[in-house]
Amino acid sequence: MTEAARQAGEVLIVTGMSGAGRSTAANALEDLGWYVVDNLPPQMLRPLLDLTELAAGVLPKVAVVVDVRGRDLFSDLPDAMRALRERRQIRLLFLDAADDVLVRRFEAVRRPHPLQGEGTILDGIRLERERLMGVRASADVIIDTSSYNIHQLATQVNDLFTDAGAARHILTILSFGFKYGLPPDADLVADMRFLPNPFWNETMRPLTGEDDEVREFVLAQTGAEEFIDAYATALKPVLAGYQRENKRHSVVAVGCTGGKHRSVVMARELADRLAEVPGVAVRVKHRDLGRE
Secondary structure, eight states: OOOHHHOOEEEEEEEEEETSSSHHHHHHHHHHHHHEEEEEEEEGGGHHHHHHTTTTTSSSSEEEEEOGGGGGGGGGHHHHHHHHHSSSOEEEEEEOOHHHHHHHHHHTTTTTTTOTTTSSSHHHHHHHHHHHHHHTTHHHHEOOTTOOOOHHHHHHHHHHSOOOOOOOOEEEEEEGGGOOOOOTSSSSEEOOOOOOOOSSSSTTTTSTTTTTTHOOOHHSSHHHHHHHHHHHHHHHHHHHHHTTOOOOOOEEEEESSSSSSSSHHHHHHHHHHTSSSSTTTEEESSSSSTTT
């Protein structure tokens, strides 16, 4: 990498499924101070990078939205990304959502899918998903927006791309309830259902894992402390490896039945044990807390 490239700042490619929230993500990034370029053909990425290097320091953070609106030009994105990553450190954010959710979103705004042609919205979605398969596989960060509204997506983008000091990796520890489904963006999943459930204690049932009484109960169970210590130890070399591979974000999901008691306690405990890992910024989120 040249000295000009090192001084040119961050570059983020924003892409993904139509209807998955690219515009919302782009607006959130712009609010964070990123210089956002929308609907840029992949062939224009190299000239844009040249410009950021010439204007070193003027454009410290550039986000580029690239998507199938570019029609046949979009097919060059995988090759363009490979070539550019040899020259600069570039991250790729991929926004996704379930097919049925995307159909409802297009129907709500009464607009056709850009690839549906004479077919249905679902035909366009399936064609787009096929074309994006390789791009998705090379993404640094994937956000599944199926259950998000625009405000929740903006918050997620803000959490991921706000400056995190000297952190080279952002770790999100996410508590969840298995009965509400696995988090689709989880890199690793830990199951806390091996511990007795506070739900069956009438005193603790209305409480949550954020209450001291529940925390003390969960951690007093056989295997709780042993598990969390061993799991934190096992994750440390993983996080170091993610940094070496320039993977900037990961999600460790910690689940129990309803996402209210055990997973909340253990997510907090895991975060405390990983808080001092060099180069890692740790964040805790409780996906299903409050749903019961």
